[in-house]
Amino acid sequence: MTSVEDALTTADAYLAVDRTDRAAQILTAALAEHPDHADLLTELSRAQLRMGAPELAMYTAHSALRVAPGCTAAMRMYALALSGIDEHEAAAQVAYRAVVSEPNDYLTHYTYAIVLAAGWQYQTALLCVEEALRLQPASADVHFQRGLILQKLGRIGESDAAYAEALRLDPDHSAAMHNMALNGLKRGRWTTAxxxxxxxxxMDPKLGDLVRGNVGAALRMPLRWTTLAGVVVCFFAGTIVAGSREAQQVPYRLAGAASLLGLIVLLGWVFRAARIIPRRAWPAVLKRRPMLVLRILVSVASVAVAIPANLGVQTMTLQASAVVLLVLGLIITIIGWKEGS
Structure with a gap:
């Protein structure tokens, strides 16, 4: 017969190393022998939340509360599960009951803050998370939640400070590092992001899909400018190729050479910064944001067309290429600014 204490200890150890599935198996097996044990039900609810099954976690936490109506841990899991299925008002009510029941437990205030923030009540959530921080200033997760709420309120500097404190307390807090990068992106610091x-x-390979999308968002920022620069370069390249009188060509040649140099420098800067992206990650990043492929192709092709144009080569093919790239670049620029791609 499995001891409840042994099951809880073992499951907690598995949860600590992110073996949520194994923790759930152990708790389920223990519940087969102790079906009405509130602590087992509460821990199983926590595991189910970690597994991304809030509806299942809601039923499990509700079962725990039927057995032990005053269990604040079960209230917290129930509130988080309700929030996970977008029952924000009910979640807030349950979380508030937990706070009233255990006002000196930082976890009740922390949970209440999470639930309120999920329901877009950021100002009230900030008050709750600051109370949690007063009770437990050494919690990296509480500092992270404070940073998240401040981020939603647009207080980016304070948000960064909260994330930095979370990372100081827990250097492996991947969510804090990720969200600091998001703040950097909002400020236009795409290389930092x-x-x-x-x-x-x-830090956390499970963030892979999210990171790949955000890496593409970071690259989009400078590549928007390379696309626009490519339009300018192609305009001057087409004008130079189509021109006939040398005296009239001098200003265009100077402007064309300057814009070409600027585009080359800009592309060099982007590609140099992008070298930190692992090669194996590039296909996934570009698949998530196919517009990046077009931006890169147009920018590089603009350089390829502009170099011979500025060197005096005059052919119909070169002129047509410059016009096509100019039009394509304009289309990409307009679509990109409208759709954020």
Whole structure:
């Protein structure tokens, strides 16, 4: 016969190393022998939340509360599960009951803050998370939640400070590093953001899909400018190729050479910064954001067309290529600004 204490201890150990499926198996087996044990039901609910099954976790936590109506841990799991299925008002009510029941437990305030933030009540959530922080200032997760709420409120500097404190307390807090990178991206610091996203992925491989999408978002920022620069370069390249009088060509040649140099420098900067992206990750990143492929192709092709144009080569093919790239670049620029791609 399995001891409840042994099952809880073993399951907690598996949860600590992110073996949620194994923890759930152990708790389920223990519940077969002790079907009405509130602690086992509460822990199973926590495991189910970790597994991304909030509806199942809701029923399990509700079962725990039927057995032990005053169990604040079960209230917290129930509130989080309700929040996970978008029952925000009910979740807030349950979380508030937990706070009233255990006002000196930082976890009740922390849970209440999470539930309120999920229901877009950020100002109230901030008050709750600061109370949790007062009760437990050494919790990296509480600092992270505070940073997340401040981020939603647009207080980016304070949000960064909260994430930095979470990372100081827990250097492996991948979510804090990831969200700091998001803050950097909002400020236009795409190289910093790129480094942060990749660092978060190294800490937690489960962030892979999310990181790949955000790496693409970081690359989109400078590539928007390379696309626009490519349009300018192609305009001057087409004008130079179509021109006939040398005296009229001098200003265009100077402007064309300057814009070409600018595009080359810009592309060099982007590709140099992008070298930190692992080669095996590139296909997935580009698959998530196919517009990036078009931006890169148009920018590189613009350089290929502009170099011979600025060197005096005048052919119909070169002129047609410049016009096609100019039009394509304009289309990509307009679609990109409208759709954020």
């Amino acid at each position: 790129l480094s942060g996203f990749l660092g978060a992925a190294r």
